[in-house]
Amino acid sequence: MSRHAFVFPGQGSQAEGMGSDLARESDGAARSYFGAADDILGFGLSRLCFEGTADELLDTSVTQPCVFVTGLAFATALRERGVTPEVVAGHSLGEYTALVSAGVLDWEDALRLVRLRGQLMARVNLRTPGGMAAVLGLPSTTVEDLCARTATSGRVEVANYNSALQTVVSGTAPGLEEFARAAMEAGAERVEPLRTGAPFHSSAMKDIEQEFGDRLDTVEFADPSVPVIANVHAGYVGSGTEARDLLRRQLSSPVQWHRTVELLRAEEVDALVEVGPGRVLTNLNRVTAPAIPAMAVGTVKQLDTAVQRLAPARV
Structure with a gap:
């Protein structure tokens, strides 16, 4: 069947x-x-x-x-x-x-x-402007660790566990910028902003x-x-x-x-x-x-x- x-x-x-x-x-x-x-x-x-x-x-x-x-x-x-x-x-x-x-x-x-x-x-x-970004090429455990260390510019959290090497994060705009730099330094293939209107699932x-x-x-x-x-x-x-x-x-x-x-x-x-x-x-x-x-x-x-x-x- x-x-x-x-x-x-x-x-x-x-x-x-x-x-x-x-x-x-x-x-x-x-x-x-x-x-x-x-x-x-x-x-x-x-x-x-x-x-x-x-x-x-x-x-x-x-x-x-x-x-x-x-x-x-x-x-x-x-x-x-x-x-x-x-x-x-x-x-x-x-x-x-x-x-x-x-x-x-x-x-x-x-x-x-x-x-x-x-x-x-x-x-x-409107109250807490933010967004989301997809991280490609890093395991989710690494992304979680980077989120925990991204605190100086605002909170960033895992929003979607999409695949073994694609994880989406949510956060404030300054926090996402800081996170993206850290992720690229950690070996990510890329960090891609998503077409969403808020920091969902955070x-x-x-x-x-x-x-x-x-x-x-x-x-x-x-x-x-x-x-x-x-x-x-x-x-x-x-x-x-x-x-x-x-x-x-x-x-x-x-x-x-x-x-x-x-x-x-x-x-x-x-x-x-x-x-x-x-x-x-x-x-x-x-x-x-x-x-x-x-x-x-x-x-x-x-x-x-x-x-x-x-x-x-x-x-």
Whole structure:
């Protein structure tokens, strides 16, 4: 039996025109999410997905719902064409799309949560400006040590464990500059600033945990109908109650993506399907699990290719 894993990208994967070809060419349920999201949120989210500039898409309060809706639309298009997941996971923001795909969250509730999450994170950045950077070529233990020693210019912390030799850090702008110099001196291949709007998955986000947690408590969480792997501990989500708690903790906890892909490899999935804009996860997945076919589905052309490869044969 096929064991496809759907994995959903987070912020930083946004792209100009995301979802526009699907909305133009699809006549199924996938297309309807964009217009419905406009009505639910009360602004032109679909215009920002289809026509927004790179600068507009840097606003985290906009980027997060745009990436979420695009991923959800392509996941629905895959299902409409007979491709379904046996397990799901999402990177940071993508965990919300994964939870919708697993029946844990209603998509409208998730959309509102994602919008609020982006707004609160943007507010943190106004108060404590910062950002994120990917460190390539150093083991995570070295990155952790460098973070501990970067204190004179501001706090820097590990935000994402993406692969054996790619770790993302969050911090203040001066702290990231000091960290980058130290990382290059320690032998990093490069330190690359990311297109994010705040120091996500760091202690800076502790300030919004209570407010966001209060909103989470008003939303219904069901038990997963499909296995979901969580960012916080790279293990399976056991219940809706646990899913709610993990989303609260996720704000200030590092994303354990490397361990997530290692678990998927151990579970012997036969395809890692990145569903949403970009191919950040596809590139990471090929590093950690090179023997498992990895593909991106963020355009209609990619959708058609994935369906040809993965959909069960029709007799």
